[in-house]
Amino acid sequence: xxxxxxxxxxxxxxxxxxxxxxxxxxxxxxxxxxxxxxxxxxxxxxxxxxxxxxxxxxxxxxxxxxxxxxxxxxxxxxxxxxxxxxxxxxxxxxxxxxxxxxxxxxxxxxxxxxxxxxxxxxxxxxxxxxxxxxxxxxxxxxxxxxxxxxxxxxxxxxxxxxxxxxxxxxxxxxxxxxxxxxxxxxxxxxxxxxxxxxxxxxxxxxxxxxxxxxxxxxxxxxxxxxxxxxxxxxxxxxxxxxxxxxxxxxxxxxx
Numbered sequence: 001x002x003x004x005x006x007x008x009x010x011x012x013x014x015x016x017x018x019x020x021x022x023x024x025x026x027x028x029x030x031x032x033x034x035x036x037x038x039x040x041x042x043x044x045x046x047x048x049x050x051x052x053x054x055x056x057x058x059x060x061x062x063x064x065x066x067x068x069x070x071x072x073x074x075x076x077x078x079x080x081x082x083x084x085x086x087x088x089x090x091x092x093x094x095x096x097x098x099x100x101x102x103x104x105x106x107x108x109x110x111x112x113x114x115x116x117x118x119x120x121x122x123x124x125x126x127x128x129x130x131x132x133x134x135x136x137x138x139x140x141x142x143x144x145x146x147x148x149x150x151x152x153x154x155x156x157x158x159x160x161x162x163x164x165x166x167x168x169x170x171x172x173x174x175x176x177x178x179x180x181x182x183x184x185x186x187x188x189x190x191x192x193x194x195x196x197x198x199x200x201x202x203x204x205x206x207x208x209x210x211x212x213x214x215x216x217x218x219x220x221x222x223x224x225x226x227x228x229x230x231x232x233x234x235x236x237x238x239x240x241x242x243x244x245x246x247x248x249x250x251x252x253x254x255x
Contacts (some may be wrong), residue, residue: 003237007032012066012077012130013236014097017044019143019195020223024092027227028234029056031127033219036081037063067097067124076130087137090234091130093123094145098160098197103125112159123170127185131174135181139236142178144171145226147186148249164189168245170251175243184242188229191249193221216251 004080011028015021017039025035029052037049037211045063052061064072081088097118100111103116134140150164167187174185192202192211201221202208212218229246232238247253 004031004231004235006090006231006235008091010034010036010081010087010202010215011090011092011233012036012038012081012088012126013092014038014066014077014126014220015145016092017041018046020193020226021094022048022198023223024094024145024230026052027224028058028090030237031231033234034059034085035061035078036077037061038066038077038115040065040067061184068126069118071125074122074126075129076080078126083127084131088130089134089139090141091127091133092143092145092230092234093126094121094195096160097164098157100159101156103155107159108130113157113164116166119160120170123167124232125138127174131183134183135178138182139181140178141173141238142171142174142185143230143233144182144187145230146171146189146245148189148191148247150189150245150248150252151253156225171245172243184233184238186233186238186241186246188233189245189247189249190226191215191221191247191252193223193226194234195206195223197224207239214216214252214255216255219250220227221248221250 007111012035013025016025016037037045042065049061049063062084066077100107106125144167146167147164149161171185171187
């Protein structure tokens with residue numbers, strides 16, 4: 001058996017119309033998985049799914065737009081994936097929100113609540129919708145895309161970092177609950193990656209220089225450099241790893 005083979009597996013990846021989520025969906029399809037592409041806007045989802053189907057054959061990918069803040073949307077996402085692929089083997093919680101940049105003293109209650117709801121509670125909802133069938137089959141992998149921000153303080157994205165730290169604990173708790181059923185729950189903690197989501201942190205040359213000042217590899221990461229970590233966690237290669245966070249940051253947290 002090839003360690004990274006995902007043939008016969010199906011995966012839901014939120015926030016997969018671009019950036020890290022798209023890279024993960026493409027990499028999983030390359031390894032044989034059927035994938036559900038999901039984000040808020042239908043058009044970009046359909047474009048990504050169509051490109052994957054063109055490469056791997058019709059039926060490899062479906063597009064199911066969903067807003068992670070809507071429990072009803074997430075249930076429809078899971079139900080549609082079950083209808084199309086017969087099951088959900090892999091759940092990748094990648095979509096997140098960060099509507100505020102600045103010190104914690106300036107964030108509104110509404111902004112703070114949105115960050116916590118979309119980045120923690122929505123992950124909880126989706127996992128609880130996917131986990132029962134995984135536990136029944138005694139097989140499954142749940143991957144939460146967190147951030148090294150959950151390991152550090154910051155003067156500009158404090159609420160976001162709080163939510164990402166909570167995701168680490170969400171993974172640890174659920175790994176404890178699901179472990180005897182062979183369902184693994186892990187986090188990927190990226191450093192600064194060249195995505196639209198993180199544009200405010202890297203587009204400005206001064207911000208980028210400051211962000212990379214302590215990074216041994218002295219460069220920003222690319223979305224496809226995160227995809228292999230997700231494939232590892234979803235595949236046979238990661239079959240004895242659960243409750244952990246895998247840091248992929250060019251060395252930023254070691255200095």
